[in-house]
Amino acid sequence: MAVALEAGRRKRAAVVVLGDIGRSPRMQYHSLSLANQAGMEVDIVANGGSDPHLLLRENPSIHIHEMKSVQLTGILKISGALTLLLKAAIQFIILIWYLCFKIPRPDVFIVQNPPSVPTLAAVKLASWLRGAKFIVDWHNFGYTLLGLSHGRSHIIVKIYFWFEKHFGRMADGAFCVTKAMKHELDQKWGINATVLYDQSPEFFHPASLTEKHELFSRLGNSICSAMGNDDCISVEKEVEDRKNTTVFTSWVDGEIFLKPNRPALVVSSTSWTPDEDFSILLEAALMYDRRVAATLGEDDSMDEGKLWIDIKNGKQFVYPRLLFIITGKGPDRMKYEEQIKRLKLRRVAFRTMWLASEDYPLLLGSADLGVSLHTSSSGLDLPMKVVDMFGCGLPVCAASFSCIDELVKINNNGLLFSTSSELADELMMLFKGFPEECDDLKSLKVGALNTGSSSKWSTEWERYALPLVNQVIG
Template sequence: MSLAFMKCYSCKRKIIFKAFKQIFQMVDFVSTLIILLALVVIYRRFSCGQRCALVIVQGDLGRSPRMLYHTLSLLNRGYQVNLMGYVDSPLIPEILHFKTLKVIGLTTPLSRSSSRLSYVYKALQQMFYLALGFLKCDKPSVVILQNPPSIPTMAICAIFRYIYGYVLIFDWHNYGYTLLGIALGSTANALYEISKKYEKFCAQFSDFNFCVSKAMQKDLHENWDIRSTVLYDKAPQRFRELKGSDRTDFLKSQPYLEDVVDDFDAGSSKRAMLVVSSTSWTEDEDFSILLEALVKYDKTVSTSSNSEKSYPKLVCVITGKGPLKNFYLEKIKKLSLENYVTIRTPWLEAEDYPKLIGCADLGICLHTSSSGLDLPMKVVDMYGCNLPVCAVKYNCISELVEHEQTGLLFQNAEQLLKHLMRIAVTEYGNTNNVLNRMRSNLRKINDHRWDQEWDEKAWPIIKTAN
């Protein structure tokens, strides 16, 4: 018994010593790893990062024009620019020839369901991919982050701010928590409240802030004590009005207009107006308003017996892609349209989108802000082409659209229908031409473009980072 006990005791000692040895080896490994990470941090913190900028979008880069314009402006100022985001759509051609541009594609996180737990799982994946992206990029002296999305980008940028020592600028397009409220279907939700507190907390770590409207500037200051600079969206030079043969040639080159292109000829007996709307097909744009107005226009004009008034056919081109596109495509298929309305829903390449807008007669904007504080970029693009707009009325839209001067505001399908009827009959009836008057007003104010706005508002702030 004594011998057996000693053997058992000896075996246990060996097992214990082996376990301790493995633990010490693991501690040595962890210590080594920590030291290596510390050396990387020190190197990154104090290595040269002059004239290097990082522009971050936790979204599709090709569908984030404002951040691409930031990138182009920085490149033109001689910066080396790291552009980080999802590379799902083509980038604007103006930035692609710069050798000082480095695109860092983020991996799209797996999203298996729409449950609340999946939001947490998705955020953890995004944290990992963003951290990996930071390690891949050159050390920046300035970081410009698009917000929203807020989770987890604001926190990750704040953490790496202490590692790299860069100037951190948040570019406020909206509030992330208000968009989450729409996605969740309710603001009476724990995730909504957590998101709001998180966004407010992370906002304190920025060095400077840009925002898209005076209304947002006021809200940031009054509610979160955040001072910001209003950097209005402005169209770049590639957005311009197309006339004559330029217009005709482009329209004839578009396959989705092949069967109606001759109707745009001023001498055509059918006469057609080109109406354009762009969208991300999300919950904050109710396209049923436009579809209802188009159906009523078609029926009204088809049954009109007034020989003194002539109404054109409307060719409505809706471009873009997003989560609700298939839902609305099914609704469009079921519409009962006669002869006066045609709807097309193409996806356009980056170089064709401004040309289509430049050819259009009227723009439609159905954007309603989740916060009531942001302004629609699509209207800015349309104004760059001197294109009058019919836009949904909400809190701060008057900062961009002057009713009766540069566009017309509406709140429902009936009001939009009235605008369409008024514009259509005056455009081709030669009485009180509304569109030409608004185009003329736009031409007078259209000299101020993105380059000038950025040089006046953004550059004085960014250059302090060096």
Template sequence: NPPSIPTLHLALLVSLLRGSHLLIDWHNYGWSIMATGRSQKNPLVWLYKKYEMYFGRVVPTANLTVTDAMARQLKEKPYSNKKPIFTLHDRPAEVFQPIASTKARQDFLSHLKETKDVADSIMAGTTRLIVSSTSWTPDEDFGLLLDALVAYAHPEEAVTETGVGRPPILAIITGKGPQKAEYEEKIKNLRLEGKLPGITILTAWLSTREYATLLSCADLGVCLHKSSSGVDLPMKVVDMFGSGLPVAAYSAYESFGELIKEGENGCGFETATELADVLIRLLSESGKDELKTLKAGAIKEGSLRWDEEWDRVVGRIVGVIDS
């Protein structure tokens, strides 16, 4: 949803003037995003929360929420939303599809600047390709992935298995944001200190189609999203599943299990050590079968598309589709 201030009271005014119904599609709470890096007792955060709770109750004819957990929360105090609430899970856009063939994967990897030098070894499985998309903001702790990659590269420092047969990793990080330069400097320093042997970390800014195809060509996606509210879900995981890519995702929030099913389409972690364990387990030769199982689960989860979900939920609400 866009910023609640001034959207909610302006939407109420327009709906009253036009005599129209109004749906609110809740993807997160504006106040919880504002509270990232601030105290919830901050006066602006307090005011935003009060505004959002009040107008969230009086404005809508009905509500859509991105998770069942959010739907439950809106019905309870302090939100106390008495209007109808329907869960509308995010689904991938059509551009996110599993790769069509081995040849298509080879062609893409051979032409993309970030992968062309190691395309053959990625195809052979002797180099593992992982992808993470980040906004480079405090609600996504990129340091978790960096620490996990250091542990992966130095098995003696990780509380994990022996590390025999641990393949090199190419990690491509997409996105732009305020902390990008800071972490690029950290990556540079770790490399100079010799803490990332066998690990190549590249940042990239890709077109939507390039990004979608990169996801379909990767071995594993990594999601560092930390839910500000505890009840939203990361759209990037939806895109990864749409591309048939299994995911290792930060899991310490209530709604995590509505999208990522442990051992079926992905794995959760809360610490860098746990993420290192996941990388070692899934990317080693011994993890080939488990990774294959997770990939099948990701393809299955991503097979339901946005138009189908919209018609199933919203179509019935507005009477476009018969129940």
């Protein structure tokens, strides 16, 4: 471990996130690496909301300073533009208070972008006042996210673009998440950024049978509770011995087995925002359900309750039930939950959850397939959720966009789709013969395992990020 010392003092970094640190995994990983690999004291200045990973909370070198989120709902009803300006001004003052007065003087600030306003200006001012350096970690472009709701030609978006570019160029160093973004920053912004690909940390790995059984036992009530009317999974709630039997596993004579008639588990993590069209997944699930019924020659008058009991009691079909577990928080969650409740599905069920940071990797490591709906407002960033899925050996069906091929390799570790019909086709192909005779799914799983094991966050960070941090600090 590189120990950073200066005149008998450990060097110090401030990690700045104008957002929920519990929902900013990359900045959490930066913090862990700065503490464990660079040997620095780390102050995280961020909004609260969700608990960060236990490894951060228990690390004696990491200190979390939680800012309060700014809510101006009353003014929003009067003027949206006035609300944005007033909110940015208040956030600027709060950031300056924390960065200049609440935390010890850092040697370097590392700030997440977006959001750009007012974060970049506040960190630049704080770095000047405190004699520190300033590194921007470019996850995406803030002006493109704002353009989703206002349009790229809107005056507010143009002002945001100028602000982001002007203060972004003032940084002493930069990271970015793709080669495509590096090229954009270099050619059009005059910023030389180091590509630091998202990689999963070591606690993302395929789950053991014991870990799966314990996780499904803990989540049993949530899994067996239908979001609306009864469905093909909620029938399992009649199982009384939750300790020994879950929807997916059985514990018999001290040994844990995966049930042969278990549903296939499909996981998607979403921020429930406009750059992830969740309706594509709902439509694909409905198509899968209808196509399976047609393939098996079932008509609409079939007694679904009897079918579900038969499946629960061990009857198997060439196509399995699908359980979609959707994790995440965001503004459109309630809207889509209402749509899910209205769906009439025979072999598909949905559950929405927010998991503890320690349980999320276990869920990915226990699933059969991941789905990413992320399409990127800029077309230049990559979905970290897919990186985490690969770290757990989980193959992925991902929405196609310009640079996704830097991450998802078709027919190796995943598949791409552009429409709900294409996604439904992929679900039919991958899950035919599940769980034993689904060779296409098994092949993708091998590729995902190889991708996830080829590199981890700590390796990439030491190779690409640590040299830049040391160079900037000097």
